[in-house]
Amino acid sequence: MLEQLGEDPTREGLRQTPARVEASLKWLTRGYGMNVDEVIGDALFEEKHESMICVRDIEIYSMCEHHMLPFFGRAHVAYLPNGRIVGLSKIPRVVEVFARRLQVQERLTDQVAEALCRVLTPLGVGVVIEAYHLCMMMRGVEKQNSKTARCAGRSGTTARPGMSSSGSCTAAASRCEDRARDRRLPGDRARGRRCVPSLGDACRACGAQPVERRGRAPYRYRL
Numbered sequence: 001m002l003e004q005l006g007e008d009p010t011r012e013g014l015r016q017t018p019a020r021v022e023a024s025l026k027w028l029t030r031g032y033g034m035n036v037d038e039v040i041g042d043a044l045f046e047e048k049h050e051s052m053i054c055v056r057d058i059e060i061y062s063m064c065e066h067h068m069l070p071f072f073g074r075a076h077v078a079y080l081p082n083g084r085i086v087g088l089s090k091i092p093r094v095v096e097v098f099a100r101r102l103q104v105q106e107r108l109t110d111q112v113a114e115a116l117c118r119v120l121t122p123l124g125v126g127v128v129i130e131a132y133h134l135c136m137m138m139r140g141v142e143k144q145n146s147k148t149a150r151c152a153g154r155s156g157t158t159a160r161p162g163m164s165s166s167g168s169c170t171a172a173a174s175r176c177e178d179r180a181r182d183r184r185l186p187g188d189r190a191r192g193r194r195c196v197p198s199l200g201d202a203c204r205a206c207g208a209q210p211v212e213r214r215g216r217a218p219y220r221y222r223l
Contacts, residue, residue, distance in 0.1 A: 028063055031100030036115045039097055043087035054078035055091045064135045065102035073131030073147070079116060080123040105131055105150050113152040125154045
């Protein structure tokens with residue numbers, strides 16, 4: 001490669017470069033030798049916790065598989081437990097397993113979400129990754145301030161008894177808005193409001209019924 005670039009691989013500054021590059025690439029792609037189950041180990045705990053757990057601003061450094069140039073940024077990971085929690089430090093370690101490979105940001109986000117969903121069997125997992133890609137900053141289009149955001153969400157395979165697995169009333173309200181679109185109740189037309197569910201009431205657009213409310217948490221709706 002050095003010869004193709006017109007360099008002299010025998011000069012002093014380049015003699016050890018091939019060995020250094022090899023060691024560097026092994027470090028940057030060490031995720032291939034890592035396993036999610038081994039990384040998490042025994043840091044899984046049975047806990048009746050019902051609120052969302054979120055770890056924000058996890059630094060990520062990865063390599064674009066198209067140009068082998070770095071992309072870097074932050075990951076935000078949240079999950080809604082279903083009787084089991086994981087040690088907080090294990091979440092960044094799971095991110096690291098997949099980030100330290102030749103990657104695309106889209107696949108990286110999905111892999112983190114799917115791994116946590118498999119290990120924790122939670123009610124839901126959400127992953128957001130925001131990253132700067134050197135392949136479009138220092139070459140090609142050369143846009144220095146562009147940042148790519150990718151989101152991935154996964155629903156758990158199980159739900160608590162008597163509770164819909166479709167999520168909280170916030171998710172239900174979003175679905176109702178999609179279904180209602182421009183359908184407005186006569187009393188709401190003058191105020192310009194869309195038909196969305198009120199807490200504790202059936203949705204006026206699609207008839208979703210509240211099935212459970214825990215303490216001060218939002219109602220959950222069955223669609």
